[in-house]
Amino acid sequence: MSAWAEARIRAGKRISLVPTMGFFHEGHLCLMRRAAQTADLVVVSLFVNPIQFGPGEDLDRYPRDMERDAGLAWKEGVAVLFAPAREAMYPELPQTRVTVAGLSEGLCGLTRPGHFDGVCTVVAKLFNIVKPATAVFGSKDYQQLAVIRKMTADLNWNIDIVAHPIVRDHNGLAMSSRNSYLSAEERRSALALVKAIDVARAMTGRGINDADRLLAELEIIIKMHDNVEIEYLTIVDSRNLQVQKNVDNQSLLAMAIRVGGTRLIDNAMLFEEAGEFQC
Numbered sequence: 001m002s003a004w005a006e007a008r009i010r011a012g013k014r015i016s017l018v019p020t021m022g023f024f025h026e027g028h029l030c031l032m033r034r035a036a037q038t039a040d041l042v043v044v045s046l047f048v049n050p051i052q053f054g055p056g057e058d059l060d061r062y063p064r065d066m067e068r069d070a071g072l073a074w075k076e077g078v079a080v081l082f083a084p085a086r087e088a089m090y091p092e093l094p095q096t097r098v099t100v101a102g103l104s105e106g107l108c109g110l111t112r113p114g115h116f117d118g119v120c121t122v123v124a125k126l127f128n129i130v131k132p133a134t135a136v137f138g139s140k141d142y143q144q145l146a147v148i149r150k151m152t153a154d155l156n157w158n159i160d161i162v163a164h165p166i167v168r169d170h171n172g173l174a175m176s177s178r179n180s181y182l183s184a185e186e187r188r189s190a191l192a193l194v195k196a197i198d199v200a201r202a203m204t205g206r207g208i209n210d211a212d213r214l215l216a217e218l219e220i221i222i223k224m225h226d227n228v229e230i231e232y233l234t235i236v237d238s239r240n241l242q243v244q245k246n247v248d249n250q251s252l253l254a255m256a257i258r259v260g261g262t263r264l265i266d267n268a269m270l271f272e273e274a275g276e277f278q279c
């Protein structure tokens with residue numbers, strides 16, 4: 001992969017990287033299309049990164065379908081689908097971890113200790129191997145995007161981090177490979193996230209800006225759905241992920257819930273127009 005990338009860069013080409021864990025859905029394909037707009041060649045990495053999963057998480061059952069993924073990437077005109085074996089990425093137990101303090105600590109960082117270190121470490125390796133000029137990440141993992149932007153700036157990589165809006169299905173559910181774990185009934189419950197975003201936007205549209213009052217209402221609405229447990233439900237400043245007491249035009253509603261055994265996340269800027277993103 002490195003040799004391929006170096007030869008292309010010497011020939012004056014710019015590479016865009018789309019890091020993924022595979023099991024592609026429309027959201028991934030949108031990232032690939034966006035990547036193609038930002039560079040000459042698109043490299044998609046497919047690697048289910050063991051060091052970003054905690055004990056008891058879904059590393060072993062994470063959905064995989066390499067052949068289907070390869071076909072989809074091919075159709076999108078991707079130059080390389082880089083799918084290294086685990087032993088190739090981690091020939092030995094890595095003793096180095098990339099930690100972005102601060103931004104990694106709240107939200108998902110609270111319940112997934114070490115998760116962002118695992119993400120940053122593998123993304124740092126991918127940046128060094130693929131040497132992209134741009135890298136495209138989805139905004140569903142908003143915290144991941146913020147953490148990777150900070151890592152890229154702090155470590156002086158000359159890589160343009162491109163954020164892609166959340167891609168939702170016709171019901172508004174954010175696309176995720178983990179949606180494949182949901183039964184039909186659980187899918188209905190997962191729409192609690194969509195409902196919460198709609199209600200939060202409606203309330204802020206009516207001038208309610210007290211975060212606690214908004215969150216209390218959203219909690220009731222989410223809990224009306226079967227089989228749902230809230231892991232976090234919060235309003236943060238989208239620039240620094242600090243919890244807010246009063247909403248303003250930087251406010252981001254961020255949520256993680258469990259539906260049955262499946263952990264789902266979603267987020268939305270409170271003052272943005274609702275609506276599906278089509279790519």
Ligand code: PAF
Nearest residue numbers: 019020021049119122141
């Ligand atoms: O968002 C993901 O799929 C993963 O966290 C990433 C960025 C590919 C790193 O393993």
